[in-house]
Amino acid sequence: MASVLLACFDSFIGDHRQAIRQIQGGLALLETLRAERRQASLPQPEEPVEQDLIQMFTRLVIQAKSYDLAFHFPQPYVIRLTPNVGVTSPSTPGGGPPVSTNNALIPEVFASLHDGRLAWDTLCEKFMRFTEEMSAYVKMSPMNILPIELKQYGKGFDQQMEAWSSAFDPILASRMAPAKSTQEKTAIAVLKMNQIMGRILFNMTFCDSESEFDQFLPSFRDIVNLAMEVIGDEERRAAAKRCPNPDFCQHQPAHSDIFGGEYTAKHIKASFSADLGIVPPLFVVATKCRDPLTRQQAIQLLRTSSRREGMWDSELCARIGSWIASVEEEDDGVADFQRPLSSSTEASRLSIGSPSSMCSGSPAFGEDIPLGPGGNARWGSRRESSPLSPQTRTEIRLVPERKRIMVRAVEFDLQKRVATLQCGSRGLIPGMRDPRRRDTRIVW
Secondary structure, three states, X not given: OHHHHHHHHHHHHOOHHHHHHHHHHHHHHHHHHXXXXXXXXXXXXXXXXXXXXXXXXXXXXXXXXXXXXXXXXXXXXXOOOOOOOOOOOOOOXXXXXXXXXOOOOOOOOOOOHHHHHHHHHHHHHHHHHHHXXXXXXXXXXXXXXXXXXXXXXXXXXXXXHHHHHHHHHHHHHHOOOOOOOHHHHHHHHHXXXXXXXXXXXXXXXXXXXXXXXXXXXXXXXXXXXXXXXXXXXXXXXXXXXXXXXXXXXXXXXXXXXXXXXXXXXXXXXXXXXXXXXXXXXXXXXHHHOOOHXXXXXXXXHHHHHXXXXXXXXXXXXXXXXHHHHHHHOOOOOOOOOEEEXXXXXXXOOOOOOOOOOOOEOOOOOOOOOOOOOOOOOOOOXXXXXXXXXXXXXXXXXXXXXXXXXXXEEEEEEOOOOEEEEEEEOOOXXXXXXXXXXXXXXXXX
């Protein structure tokens, strides 16, 4: 319990290194306790820690591991899920003891949001463990990118993620019910965002080209749509509390607006949550989506939301995404590759506006959408006519592969608000010269 609490406190004050140390210490303690129970010669040694604490600790481990995968920390700030890697063979992944003890099969339909979250946490830990273990066997694996021939080993995870998505669909649709509380509606949207992100990143583990991310453009837009729901509802509640009379509102937006001037959340205050939320999925969109409009929407949502979720800081993520976008989209005098939008890449799969509506790109909030608990927040009523709306575009300009870069290392201090960012080519073997390498220092 002390490890959990101290990890949360360290995340709150922005000391991610100490937070990772706390999680590492708790992970070692948990394994020691379990080893002692196994050595006690009990017929069925019980779990030495309460299940609720195991769930919290599992989520902290996933959070720390996601942070490492995004920013590529050096030792000793790396969470290891497979301490005994090398003992087992790659045909039997998962040699280390699990953090979570939940091994229930994914049902046809989840009975509750809680069940869906437990199943996703377990699945997330398993494929993180698989990726870590496979990377250890592939000695020259660049930045955790696995050879395509290993994809067969991980095929089952993609099938399980698809099964999870199908089982979660009824709960996802239920978020639009008028009786649904705002808190539960947000939790549903956030869980779906993280599942979409997880599936993208797992499938990209076997790809050595950044262009492969283009196939997930509808998924990137789904993430942005869901984030707009979450932030929109927060903005509506904050505006009603801070400025009950809009005619006398003195709050002004702090950032430029990509949504046509009607979607800047100017009433939301900075917030902290010990659990993951919208920041990691939006960071993936900001750094991996090469549709400039969708990417800029993600960056604005990060800056507007002003939140820290565990060790994830929205402002740092927004600035990293913004810098990568500026590098990739800078004019080098060579014509960019253009591709017309097709029905398969343009349509968002999620129903955002109402239970019966389907829209592409970002959602349109009409006058018929309820604004009470469980309803979508409406930041403006003219979204459909916005000149920046994806619905009005007939073609999309994607960043060409020759200009694409990925994060290779980030050293930062959230307390001093400074970061050193190194980016370069995907799939490059460590030690090789990288012609795309770019470095920068970010201060905010």
